[in-house]
Amino acid sequence: xxxxxxxxxxxxxxIHRNPELAGEERETAGLVxxxxxAAGLEVTTGVGGHGVLAVLDGSGxxxxxxxxxxxxxxxxRYNSLSFPRSGRVFDESFASRVPDVAHLCGHDLHxxxxxxxxxxxxxxxxxxxxRLVFVFQPAxxxxxxxxxxxQTGLAQRLAPRESYALHCAPFPxxxxxxxxxxxxxxxxxxxxxxxxxxxAAVASVASAVEGIDSAGFPQSVADYRARFHALLDPEIAATxxxxxxxxQWTERTPDGQxxxxxxxxxxxxxxxxxxxxxIERLAARAGGHVExxxxxxxxxxxxxxxxxxxxxxxLSTALGPESVLWGRASWPYNCEDFALFLREAPGAMLYxxxxxxxxxxxxxxxxxxxxxxxxAIGHGVRAMTGLLxxxxxxxxxxxxxxxxVTGAGG
Numbered sequence: 001x002x003x004x005x006x007x008x009x010x011x012x013x014x015i016h017r018n019p020e021l022a023g024e025e026r027e028t029a030g031l032v033x034x035x036x037x038a039a040g041l042e043v044t045t046g047v048g049g050h051g052v053l054a055v056l057d058g059s060g061x062x063x064x065x066x067x068x069x070x071x072x073x074x075x076x077r078y079n080s081l082s083f084p085r086s087g088r089v090f091d092e093s094f095a096s097r098v099p100d101v102a103h104l105c106g107h108d109l110h111x112x113x114x115x116x117x118x119x120x121x122x123x124x125x126x127x128x129x130x131r132l133v134f135v136f137q138p139a140x141x142x143x144x145x146x147x148x149x150x151q152t153g154l155a156q157r158l159a160p161r162e163s164y165a166l167h168c169a170p171f172p173x174x175x176x177x178x179x180x181x182x183x184x185x186x187x188x189x190x191x192x193x194x195x196x197x198x199x200a201a202v203a204s205v206a207s208a209v210e211g212i213d214s215a216g217f218p219q220s221v222a223d224y225r226a227r228f229h230a231l232l233d234p235e236i237a238a239t240x241x242x243x244x245x246x247x248q249w250t251e252r253t254p255d256g257q258x259x260x261x262x263x264x265x266x267x268x269x270x271x272x273x274x275x276x277x278x279i280e281r282l283a284a285r286a287g288g289h290v291e292x293x294x295x296x297x298x299x300x301x302x303x304x305x306x307x308x309x310x311x312x313x314x315l316s317t318a319l320g321p322e323s324v325l326w327g328r329a330s331w332p333y334n335c336e337d338f339a340l341f342l343r344e345a346p347g348a349m350l351y352x353x354x355x356x357x358x359x360x361x362x363x364x365x366x367x368x369x370x371x372x373x374x375x376a377i378g379h380g381v382r383a384m385t386g387l388l389x390x391x392x393x394x395x396x397x398x399x400x401x402x403x404x405v406t407g408a409g410g
Contacts, residue, residue, distance in 0.1 A: 004116060005378040011035070012112035012377060013094035019073030019101045019108070022139035025050040028071045028111065032136045035115050039122040041134070048148030052136040053155065056122055062130020062392045066160035067384065068341055069114030070140035073103045074366070079141060080104050081367050083221050088360050090371040105365045106168030106354065109372055109380075111136060113166060113352075116381035117388065130392040133158050137337065143187070143298050146337040156344060162307060162391055163347035165338050166380055170225045170363040171325060171353030173373035176315055176383055177232070178350055179327030180308035184336040185243065185267040186300035190279055192260040193253055194288035205286045206248045206260040209279060215245040215265075215332045224364050225355075228331065237328030243267050244275065245332055267330035269300040300330070301339035301349060308348040310394065311387055318386050327351070334366070352380045 001009075011031065020028055029050040036043045041054040050071070074080065077100050089095070096102040103109075118134045121127075135155065139145030149155060171177055192209075194201050218224040230236045247263040262279065266272055276290075283290045316324045331351075338349055354372035355363025361371040 001378060004119065008112045008116045008377050008381070009374050011115060012108050012374065015108040015111055016091060016103050017094050017097050019096050019098055019103050021075060021101055022072040022142050022144065023049055025071045025138045029136065029138070032071070032111060032115060036118055036134065039119045041118060041122055044154065047154055048138070048145060048150070048152055050138040051145065051149045054118060054134040055158070056118065056125060056128065056132040056134070058128025058130055058132070058392070059126045060129040063161040063396070064131040064133060064158055065388055065391050066133040066135060066155070066163045066341065066345060067114060067117060067388060068135040068137055068163065068165045068338055069110040070107045070137045070145070070337070071111050072107060072139055072141050072145070073101050074105055074141055076100050076102050076104060076368065079366065081217070081224070083367055085369045086360060088369065090361060104367065104370045105141070106370070106372060107140065109168055109354065109377060110166060112377055113380040113384065116377065117384045120381060120385045121388065127389060128392060131158070132388060132392070133160055135341070140337040143335060143337045146340040150340060150344065155341070160345040161396055163341045163345040164311070164384070164388065165349045166352045166384060167336070167349055168354045168363060168365055168372060169351035170228050170355050171351065173353050173356055173376040174379055175323055175325055175353035176319070176350050177325040177327050177353070178308045178312035178348060179303055179331070180312070181303060181305040182327060182330045183301040183303045183349065184331055184334055184339070185265040186269040186272065186297050186339070187335045188264045188266065188272055188276070188297035189293050190262040190264065190276070191251070191291040191293060192262065192279070192283045192288055193291060194258050194286060197258050197288065199250060199258055201286065202250050202258045202260045205282060205288065206250070206262075208282050209248065209260070209262055210246060212244055212264070212275060212278065213246040215243040217245060217333060221362050221364055221367055224367065225362065231327050231329045231331065232325050234328050240329045242271065243330060243332045244271070265333060265335060266297070267300055267332065269297065272297045298335060299339050299343070301336040301342060303342070303348040304346040307346055311348050311350060314387060314390050315383055319383060352376055
C-alpha cells in the first residue's frame with residue numbers, strides 16, 4: 001500500500017469510530033474540510049447543513065465534473081436488516097464508540113475515497129483539464145441532504161456537465177459495477193387512515209397492500225448477496241425489470257385515528273401513479289382514505305445509459321475487463337439521494353466491490369455485521385481518479401461501443 005492509502009484507511013477508521021447521524025456530521029465534515037484545504041482546494045463548509053464543497057481548477061480549459069460522497073451513519077435500531085450476526089468482528093480496534101450508531105452503509109469508506117481522489121488530483125493538477133467539484137453530502141440516509149445542498153444554489157452555479165459517485169456493494173473487492181440505464185428505486189410514503197376503525201381493520205388493509213410487493217426483502221445475508229449477483233446475469237436480470245418492495249407499520253394520526261404507514265420502493269418510477277391509485281381504492285373499500293406525508297414520491301436514481309457505458313468501457317481498459325461488472329436491472333430495496341444530483345447533471349453511480357467472502361467480510365450494506373475489505377479504498381481512489389480525469393477530456397455524449405452482454409467481467 002502507498003502512504004496515501006494508509007492515511008485514507010486511518011481516516012476511514014477515525015470516521016468509523018465516531019459515526020454521526022444525519023444532520024449531525026460536524027466532526028466528519030471538519031475532518032474532510034481540513035484535508036481538502038491542506039491539499040490546496042477551495043473549500044466551502046456549511047452547505048445545506050454540514051455539507052462540504054471543494055473546487056479544484058486544473059491547468060487548462062475544460063468542462064466541470066462533479067463527484068459526490070456521503071458522510072452520515074445509520075441508527076442501527078431502525079435502519080438495518082435484522083439478519084443474525086455471524087459473530088465475527090472485523091472492526092474491533094476501531095469500532096463505533098456511539099451507542100446504536102454505526103457506519104453500516106459504507107459512507108465512511110465513501111468519504112475516505114472522496115478525500116483520496118481529491119488529494120490525488122490536487123497533487124497533480126497539471127493533468128486536470130477543466131474543473132472538478134467535490135461534494136461531501138450530509139443526511140443521505142433520510143434523503144434530505146442533496147435537496148438541502150441544492151437549495152443553496154451553489155452546486156448549480158458551478159454548472160457541472162456530469163456527476164459521479166461510488167457506493168459500496170457486496171461484490172468482490174477489486175471490482176466495480178456499472179448499470180447503464182438502471183439504478184435504485186424511488187420511494188413513496190403513504191398513510192392509510194381508517195376513521196372509527198380499530199387495529200384489526202388496519203391490519204386487514206395492510207395485509208391487502210402486501211399483495212403489491214413483488215420483490216420482498218431478503219431473508220439472510222446469503223439471500224441478499226444472491227439477489228444482487230443475479231442482477232449481473234443478463235437472463236435473470238431480464239425478468240426483473242420492475243420491482244416493488246414494501247414496508248409497513250401501524251400508527252396513529254395526531255387526533256388518534258388508527259392508520260397504516262406504508263413505504264413503497266418502486267422501479268421504474270413511472271409506476272407510482274398506478275400504485276397510488278390501487279392503494280387509494282383499497283383504502284376506500286375499507287371506509288378509509290389515503291394521505292401523502294411528503295406529497296410527491298422521491299425519484300428513482302437513474303444512471304445515464306451513455307455515461308455509465310462510457311465509464312464501464314474506460315474502466316475496463318484502465319483496470320482490466322475482469323474488474324468491471326455490468327448490472328442489468330435496478331438494485332432493489334435501497335433508495336439514493338444522489339438521484340437529485342443526477343437530475344441536475346447526468347452521470348452515474350458506480351458500485352464498488354468491498355466483499356472478501358473467504359475472510360467473512362460480506363460487503364452487504366445495512367446488515368448488522370457489514371464489513372468491508374479496506375483494500376477497496378485504494379482501488380476506488382485509483383478508479384475514480386482515472387475516470388474523472390478521462391471525463392474532463394472526453395466528449396459530453398459518452399459515445400462508444402455498446403457494453404458486453406455477459407455478466408461478471410464482461
